[in-house]
Amino acid sequence: MTRREFLAASATLTAASAQEPSADIVNLRIAPITLDIGRKRTIKTLAYNGQVPGPVFRWKENQRVTIDVANDTSEPELVHWHGFHIPSVVDGAMEEGTPMIGARATQRYSFTVNPAGTRWYHSHLMGSHNYQRGTYSGQFGLAIIEAAGEPGNYDQDIPLMIHEWEASLSEDEIVYRYQSINGKMLGAGEPVRVKAGQRILFRLVNASATMTHSLALTGHSMNVIALDGNTVPSPGLVRAVELGPGERADCMVEMNNPGVWILGETNDAYRNAGAGIVVEYAAAQGAPRWVPPPPAEWDYTRFGTSSPSSTAPDATVPLQFKSHGDHGWTINGKAWPRTDPLVVKQGARYRLVFDNQSSMAHPVHLHRHRFEITKFGGKPTGGVLKDVVMVPGWKEVEVDLIAANPGPSLFHCHHQFHMDQGFMALMKYS
Numbered sequence: 001m002t003r004r005e006f007l008a009a010s011a012t013l014t015a016a017s018a019q020e021p022s023a024d025i026v027n028l029r030i031a032p033i034t035l036d037i038g039r040k041r042t043i044k045t046l047a048y049n050g051q052v053p054g055p056v057f058r059w060k061e062n063q064r065v066t067i068d069v070a071n072d073t074s075e076p077e078l079v080h081w082h083g084f085h086i087p088s089v090v091d092g093a094m095e096e097g098t099p100m101i102g103a104r105a106t107q108r109y110s111f112t113v114n115p116a117g118t119r120w121y122h123s124h125l126m127g128s129h130n131y132q133r134g135t136y137s138g139q140f141g142l143a144i145i146e147a148a149g150e151p152g153n154y155d156q157d158i159p160l161m162i163h164e165w166e167a168s169l170s171e172d173e174i175v176y177r178y179q180s181i182n183g184k185m186l187g188a189g190e191p192v193r194v195k196a197g198q199r200i201l202f203r204l205v206n207a208s209a210t211m212t213h214s215l216a217l218t219g220h221s222m223n224v225i226a227l228d229g230n231t232v233p234s235p236g237l238v239r240a241v242e243l244g245p246g247e248r249a250d251c252m253v254e255m256n257n258p259g260v261w262i263l264g265e266t267n268d269a270y271r272n273a274g275a276g277i278v279v280e281y282a283a284a285q286g287a288p289r290w291v292p293p294p295p296a297e298w299d300y301t302r303f304g305t306s307s308p309s310s311t312a313p314d315a316t317v318p319l320q321f322k323s324h325g326d327h328g329w330t331i332n333g334k335a336w337p338r339t340d341p342l343v344v345k346q347g348a349r350y351r352l353v354f355d356n357q358s359s360m361a362h363p364v365h366l367h368r369h370r371f372e373i374t375k376f377g378g379k380p381t382g383g384v385l386k387d388v389v390m391v392p393g394w395k396e397v398e399v400d401l402i403a404a405n406p407g408p409s410l411f412h413c414h415h416q417f418h419m420d421q422g423f424m425a426l427m428k429y430s
């Protein structure tokens, strides 16, 4: 290429980017707000665009998007695009090489969105032990990536993001004073208004820093059609959905039982602390009703195929999780930043064996990739694709990962307190 040709080509590139529709550029502003969560309670927190949750982004799969983030706070920040398969430099984790957004500075994130499904975005601050920042704050929002040509067979699409407020440490555990769905305590916000005969897609997101939640809609069953935004092979009706921090479930509900109901936490104390929202049929009256669902064990395998994929992995990687009391959490005996990196070769299939040598369940998350659950607590399965998996206490979970997105990727517990205590490693491509 001659210099003249090169200049002509660059001019074309510049012109092409200048012609990008402005609708593809969105702005996020991180700033302190006073959030009214209802019941005469206000919370001082950090949020996106002055609201909790942040704006819902609806993007088309493979659309090029640009997000200009202004950090209007006194500390560095960054935004993680959870469940997106994008380059490390824009993924939103400092450990992967994403630049921090300095205090009072701005940063442009530009990438092509995929894969389709319910994704979300949130702060990814590390090790602050400040229970007002990172995932403890109001910095979270939903991003829906729509598959091309997908009709969307439902009448309403309702995102519900659960979160807690005023965290403190009590006997080595994080406790909260208040809980909310979409930033409001149960009964304080607008109800979800429905009509008999409608099909509603509820996008449930656990935007908690540390809590696992079980959610039910009184009077209705929920058809789980996708987990972490990925369609499951065997959708199934459940009375309650369990979500660890970072997990999502897309639930289709037939509105066939008119009344005024509560969609909320099955745990009474959590629901009374605010974790719920009213679902109100047109013309229905009376106080919102809560009836506890029958107890049931949450099991990913019921949404999978009965037999796992027959593809053999190229390598098996055991990863043992253990607590060392005051010294924090370890992966194979080492805590971040001393954890051994997980080195993978592009295109290879790895079977990761998560061995939980503790009594606590851990929501284990891998950035920039998704994995397929192949065995859950000894039970083989296939077809359930996730980016966070809850590994129950003293149990083993096996997942298959195809290394298909080169660049450093964080692997960590999505429980913020565990992550801050060392439960983190880096996956690298050789």
Ligand SMILES: [Cu+2]
Pocket (backbone or CB within 6 Å): 361, 362, 363, 413, 414, 415, 418, 419, 423
């Ligand atoms: Cu954990």
